[in-house]
Amino acid sequence: MIAEKMYELGTRKSTIRTIFEFGRQRAAVVGEENIFDFSLGNPNVPTPDFVRDAAIDILQTMEPSAIHGYTVAPGNPTVRQTVAQSINERFGTDFSAKNLFITAGAAAAITISFKALAEPDDEFIAFAPYFPEYKCFVESVGGKLVVVPAQPADFQINFDEFSKLITPHTKAVIVNSPNNPSGAVYSLDTIKKLAAILEQKAQEFGKPIFIISDEPYRELAYDVDVPYIPNHYDNTLVCYSFSKSFSLPGERIGYIVVPNKIVEFDRVYGAIAGAARVLTHVNAPSLWQLVIAKCAGRPSDISTYRKNAKLLYDGLIDAGFECVKPQGAFYLFPKALEPDDYAFCERAKKYDLLLVPGKDFGCAGHFRAAYCIKTETIERSLPLFKKLAEEYRS
Amino acid sequence: MIAEKMYELGTRKSTIRTIFEFGRQRAAVVGEENIFDFSLGNPNVPTPDFVRDAAIDILQTMEPSAIHGYTVAPGNPTVRQTVAQSINERFGTDFSAKNLFITAGAAAAITISFKALAEPDDEFIAFAPYFPEYKCFVESVGGKLVVVPAQPADFQINFDEFSKLITPHTKAVIVNSPNNPSGAVYSLDTIKKLAAILEQKAQEFGKPIFIISDEPYRELAYDVDVPYIPNHYDNTLVCYSFSKSFSLPGERIGYIVVPNKIVEFDRVYGAIAGAARVLTHVNAPSLWQLVIAKCAGRPSDISTYRKNAKLLYDGLIDAGFECVKPQGAFYLFPKALEPDDYAFCERAKKYDLLLVPGKDFGCAGHFRAAYCIKTETIERSLPLFKKLAEEYRS
Numbered sequence: 001m002i003a004e005k006m007y008e009l010g011t012r013k014s015t016i017r018t019i020f021e022f023g024r025q026r027a028a029v030v031g032e033e034n035i036f037d038f039s040l041g042n043p044n045v046p047t048p049d050f051v052r053d054a055a056i057d058i059l060q061t062m063e064p065s066a067i068h069g070y071t072v073a074p075g076n077p078t079v080r081q082t083v084a085q086s087i088n089e090r091f092g093t094d095f096s097a098k099n100l101f102i103t104a105g106a107a108a109a110i111t112i113s114f115k116a117l118a119e120p121d122d123e124f125i126a127f128a129p130y131f132p133e134y135k136c137f138v139e140s141v142g143g144k145l146v147v148v149p150a151q152p153a154d155f156q157i158n159f160d161e162f163s164k165l166i167t168p169h170t171k172a173v174i175v176n177s178p179n180n181p182s183g184a185v186y187s188l189d190t191i192k193k194l195a196a197i198l199e200q201k202a203q204e205f206g207k208p209i210f211i212i213s214d215e216p217y218r219e220l221a222y223d224v225d226v227p228y229i230p231n232h233y234d235n236t237l238v239c240y241s242f243s244k245s246f247s248l249p250g251e252r253i254g255y256i257v258v259p260n261k262i263v264e265f266d267r268v269y270g271a272i273a274g275a276a277r278v279l280t281h282v283n284a285p286s287l288w289q290l291v292i293a294k295c296a297g298r299p300s301d302i303s304t305y306r307k308n309a310k311l312l313y314d315g316l317i318d319a320g321f322e323c324v325k326p327q328g329a330f331y332l333f334p335k336a337l338e339p340d341d342y343a344f345c346e347r348a349k350k351y352d353l354l355l356v357p358g359k360d361f362g363c364a365g366h367f368r369a370a371y372c373i374k375t376e377t378i379e380r381s382l383p384l385f386k387k388l389a390e391e392y393r394s
Numbered sequence: 395m396i397a398e399k400m401y402e403l404g405t406r407k408s409t410i411r412t413i414f415e416f417g418r419q420r421a422a423v424v425g426e427e428n429i430f431d432f433s434l435g436n437p438n439v440p441t442p443d444f445v446r447d448a449a450i451d452i453l454q455t456m457e458p459s460a461i462h463g464y465t466v467a468p469g470n471p472t473v474r475q476t477v478a479q480s481i482n483e484r485f486g487t488d489f490s491a492k493n494l495f496i497t498a499g500a501a502a503a504i505t506i507s508f509k510a511l512a513e514p515d516d517e518f519i520a521f522a523p524y525f526p527e528y529k530c531f532v533e534s535v536g537g538k539l540v541v542v543p544a545q546p547a548d549f550q551i552n553f554d555e556f557s558k559l560i561t562p563h564t565k566a567v568i569v570n571s572p573n574n575p576s577g578a579v580y581s582l583d584t585i586k587k588l589a590a591i592l593e594q595k596a597q598e599f600g601k602p603i604f605i606i607s608d609e610p611y612r613e614l615a616y617d618v619d620v621p622y623i624p625n626h627y628d629n630t631l632v633c634y635s636f637s638k639s640f641s642l643p644g645e646r647i648g649y650i651v652v653p654n655k656i657v658e659f660d661r662v663y664g665a666i667a668g669a670a671r672v673l674t675h676v677n678a679p680s681l682w683q684l685v686i687a688k689c690a691g692r693p694s695d696i697s698t699y700r701k702n703a704k705l706l707y708d709g710l711i712d713a714g715f716e717c718v719k720p721q722g723a724f725y726l727f728p729k730a731l732e733p734d735d736y737a738f739c740e741r742a743k744k745y746d747l748l749l750v751p752g753k754d755f756g757c758a759g760h761f762r763a764a765y766c767i768k769t770e771t772i773e774r775s776l777p778l779f780k781k782l783a784e785e786y787r788s
Contacts, residue, residue, distance in 0.1 A: 001602060001658065002665040006510050010668025047458035055681075056453050064441035070643045104498065104646075107674040116400050140672035208395060249464045250680025252498075264395070271396040274404025278534035280502040285679045286644025287449075 009136060015360045016040065019345075023354050030352065036381040037354045038369040041180060041330065043247040045304050045372075051246050054294040058287065071289060073273060073282035075102025075255070079293040083255065086296035091228040094260060101272050102284040104252035106216040106241035107133065110174070113212050113237045113256060115141045115275035116268070122171040124212075127157055128362035129181050129333060131214070134174060143171070150363040155184035155324050155333065157194060166201050172210035172237075173198065177226060178217035178328025181361045181368035183309070185224045185327040188232075195233040202235075208263045211236040216254070219245040219300035221328035222309060234261040237268075242292055244330075245300040253288040305330045308371040308378055315382035316369075319389045330372040333358065337392040341367055347391070351384040403530060409754045410434065413739075417748045424746065430775040431748045432763040435574060435724065437641040439698050439766075445640050448688040452681065465683060467667060467676035469496030469649070473687040477649065480690035485622040488654060495666050496678040498646035500610040500635035501527065504568070507606050507631050507650060509535045509669035510662070516565040518606075521551055522756035523575050523727060525608070528568060537565065544757040549578035549718050549727065551588060560595050566604035566631075567592065571620060572611035572722025575755045575762035577703070579618045579721040589627040596629075602657045605630040610648070613639040613694035615722035616703060628655040631662075636686055638724075639694040647682040699724045702765040702772055709776035710763075713783045724766040727752065731786040735761055741785070745778040 019039040027035045058067055074080065080097035087095055103109040114124065118141040126134050128150040138145040146165050151158040173194070177186040186194075194211075202209045213229045213236055230236045241254035258269045276282050309326040316323055316334055323334035336344035341357040341364055348355050348367075358366030371378060413433045421429045452461055468474065474491035481489055497503040508518065512535040520528050522544040532539040540559050545552040567588070571580040580588075588605075596603045607623045607630055624630045635648035652663045670676050703720040710717050710728055717728035730738035735751040735758055742749050742761075752760030765772060 002661055003510055003512055003669070006665040006668035006672070007661055008668065009671050010510075010666065011664040042464055044459070047462050052453050052458065056450055059446050059450050059453075064446065064641065065438070068441050068642045068644045070436055104674070104679075111672075111674045115397065116404075117396055119395075119397055136672055137674070247458065248462045250462045250677060250683075252677065252679050267396055267401055270405040271400040272404065274400035274402065275397070277403050278400070278505075278530055279673050280498070280505045280531070280675070283644060283646065285498075285646050285682070287681075288679070289644075 014132070016356055019354050019356060022349070026352055035352050035354065036377060036384065037373065038371065039354045039356055041370045041372065043244050043249060043372055044374070045247050045301055047247040048298070048301060050298055051248065051291060051295055054291045055287065058290050058294070062290075067287055067290065069286065071283050071286050073276060075100065075284055076286070076289045076293070079289045082293040083296050087257070089297065091231060093228070093230060095257060098269070099258055099260065101256045101258065101269070101276065102289055103254050103256055103276070104281055104284050105243055105254045106214055106239050107137070108252070108279070108281050109239035109241070109254050109256045110212060110214050111137045111141070112272055112275045112279060112281055113239060114138055114143060115279060116271035117171050117210060118143045119171070121169055123167065123169040125162070125165060125170060125173045126362075127162070127175075129155070129179070129358060129366070130174070130362050131176060131180050132360055146170075147362050152335070152363070152366070155179065155182035156186060156190045159193060159197065163197060166197070166209070168205045168207070170201070170209050172212050174212050174214060175229065176214040178221055180217065180329055181331045181356070181358070182324065182333040183326040183329050183331045184324060185221055185226050188225065188227045191227045191229060191232050198233060208235045213238045215239060216241040216244050217329040220302055220305055220330060222302070222306050222326065224327045226328065230257065230259040230261070234259065235263055237262075246295065248288070251285060251288050253284055253292055304375065305372065308373070308375055311375065312369065312371045312378050315378070316385060319382070319386040320393070321385070321389065330370055332369045332371060333363075333366050334369070336365055336367050337389060339365055341365055348388055351388055353381060353384055353388065408526070410750055413748050413750060416743070420746055429746050429748065430771060430778065431767065432765065433748045433750055435764045435766065437638050437643060437724075437766055438768070439641050439695055441641040442692070442695060444692055445642065445685060445689055448685045449681065452684050452688070461681055461684065463680065465677050465680050467670060469494065469678055470680070470683050470687075473683045476687040477690050481651070483691065485625060487622070487624060489651060492663070493652050493654065495650045495652065495663070495670065496683055497648050497650055497670070498675055498678050499637055499648045500608055500633050501531075502646070502673070502675050503633035503635070503648050503650045504606060504608050505531045505535070506666055506669045506673060506675055507633060508532055508537060509673060510665035511565050511604060512537045513565070515563055517561065517563040519556070519559060519564060519567045520756075521556070521569075523549070523573070523752060523760070524568070524756050525570060525574050526754055540564075541756050546729070546757070546760070549573065549576035550580060550584045553587060553591065557591060560591070560603070562599045562601070564595070564603050566606050568606050568608060569623065570608040572615055574611065574723055575725045575750070575752070576718065576727040577720040577723050577725045578718060579615055579620050582619065582621045585621045585623060585626050592627065602629045607632045609633060610635040610638050611723040614696050614699055614724060616696070616700050616720065618721045620722065624651065624653040624655070628653065629657055631656075640689065642682070645679060645682050647678055647686055698769065699766065702767070702769055705769065706763065706765045706772050709772070710779060713776070713780040714787070715779070715783065724764055726763045726765060727757075727760050728763070730759055730761050731783060733759055735759055742782055745782055747775060747778055747782065
């Protein structure tokens with residue numbers, strides 16, 4: 001009667017959602033301030049004033065039809081040109097309006113990219129730990145998600161395993177750096193090595209292999225460079241979002257970059273336009289297109305995330321946890337204190353510490369703690385992490 | 395290397411687009427004021443002041459995180475409740491937040507509905523003349539679009555042909571009233587007859603058949619009632635948009651209604667949630683969710699469209715055209731003056747009258763004239779329509 005698969009995807013509750021709802025119930029019993037909810041990746045830094053001011057200024061001064069009218073499918077050409085120039089200034093690239101396709105955030109951008117590229121039997125490679133929605137997005141376009149096991153020492157790429165998993169069916173590799181959930185940033189060495197392997201394999205198989213760079217966390221990096229992948233590998237699609245950089249997750253605004261050097265630019269860009277059309281993702285929200293053009297190049301305020309990262313990391317290390325040092329995004333991904341990360345997160349609930357099992361990200365034995373929450377909540381959580389760790393030692 | 399079908403969909407130029415671009419080129423030569431562009435269905439009534447004021451008020455008074463944060467996938471529950479109440483007041487329905495899924499406009503709403511319902515070998519029926527994107531949306535979810543020939547006398551439903559085309563494969567029937575491109579509004583009689591046939595066929599086949607009511611033009615009706623289909627047929631999904639009613643086409647905001655009386659409500663709503671997830675259409679733009687709640691129930695200003703409809707209709711009749719009287723939307727769909735509507739529209743170009751051939755809407759021998767343009771442009775076009783008609787008589 002209906003599409004069973006859609007019903008299943010629409011009703012199966014995610015682990016994160018279940019944990020979040022448990023937190024809401026507990027908050028009603030013990031009080032909001034006694035719940036330490038590290039489950040959700042929702043930016044808690046307020047939207048910058050310059051974003052609000054830009055939106056109000058546009059609404060007060062521009063003709064309504066110029067604000068709210070249809071734009072062409074890939075987005076307002078002037079907006080695309082402005083954003084392209086701002087990318088060029090930062091990364092020394094050569095983009096113009098024609099290289100950008102504005103989208104409703106990064107999730108739409110990656111799904112459009114998958115749909116544009118996917119042919120029958122295609123495989124898309126992700127590196128664990130990875131954002132779990134990749135699987136459902138890739139499968140929805142008829143592709144298969146192939147997962148490279150994690151390299152828990154530093155959460156860079158496990159190249160030995162990766163090399164074994166590239167096949168003539170590999171259409172693209174998904175890179176997500178700064179990474180959700182590990183907080184790692186792929187180093188220049190990692191990116192160069194990745195590019196070299198892909199170039200060699202592409203030559204061997206006589207077909208291009210793409211990188212889809214999923215970059216919603218690009219601006220959230222602490223004292224490390226985040227290499228701009230098109231500068232190191234030609235066949236790259238960049239999927240960007242303003243959700244985290246400007247704390248606008250609900251507004252759905254981002255873009256895809258199709259670099260000039262990509263193989264057969266016109267065909268790739270055309271396929272992206274077609275995928276956006278059938279996914280009904282043409283013409284991203286028009287007011288927000290204008291706002292991002294007005295705010296292009298303005299910096300993100302990452303001071304709170306930086307402070308929180310250090311506070312939580314130091315606290316967990318002090319409590320005896322093992323954890324890779326955070327470099328970006330707003331997540332820590334420490335080792336759980338027992339092999340079964342589900343059991344560990346269940347035990348943490350006793351202290352109202354709400355954590356997400358690593359298994360959901362393809363990396364069992366770890367847990368994710370999102371620190372985009374009040375600094376004070378993190379401070380008050382540290383003695384509880386300590387107690388939890390002591391439980392395991394006694 | 396890429397998905398060929400996506401490339402084809404992303405690069406094949408639509409007739410409307412080609413005509414529009416021809417108009418831009420001509421305007422550069424003969425001047426903007428000498429081009430009579432009836433090709434585009436872009437609202438030309440300005441966005442109401444109360445919409446702008448609502449947006450500015452929200453931006454100035456609410457916490458940024460409450461405006462721009464993620465909403466739950468189907469949209470802000472308070473917004474859904476408010477919009478549901480406003481529907482109830484108008485149509486005597488019994489909806490609440492749980493019946494609504496907020497979407498990025500009507501195109502997303504219908505695509506999500508197709509994806510939620512489509513099983514292998516499913517057929518979706520449309521009545522000519524119809525919105526051409528239906529075909530690509532239906533095919534993109536693996537369905538087949540079946541087209542019922544038009545009934546040019548009044549552009550109501552051709553029930554004889556319809557009855558022959560319903561089969562056990564029919565999953566749903568798409569209703570678009572007020573209609574693009576005919577400007578007709580389906581009468582209460584038409585809707586009741588449609589409902590009776592579907593009920594009988596559903597019983598005969600032992601399976602539900604849905605109506606997907608695509609209603610972006612609901613508020614644009616001139617002195618006729620637009621029956622609210624869920625009041626006449628239980629298995630209806632309503633796909634609504636604020637693009638035309640509030641002149642906000644670029645902002646992508648609308649909703650799907652899943653009525654309580656639909657067969658297996660939970661399963662249908664669940665499938666819609668799953669379809670929205672894989673099409674990355676969860677969480678419609680959050681500022682606009684708040685704006686539509688603030689403006690729910692406010693009237694659309696249709697006075698300009700009403701005036702234009704009468705002016706163009708009277709002028710065309712006077713020039714000797716045959717045309718069904720406009721009842722809604724912002725289109726006329728007259729008979730072309732020769733059987734080949736492409737040849738007719740080509741000939742009209744000599745006068746810089748830009749019209750769209752009916753064949754593109756599944757109804758050859760007609761043409762579409764969108765009158766959502768300046769009244770003065772219509773006035774100045776009438777002598778040209780007259781000359782064109784005289785050409786055919788001489």
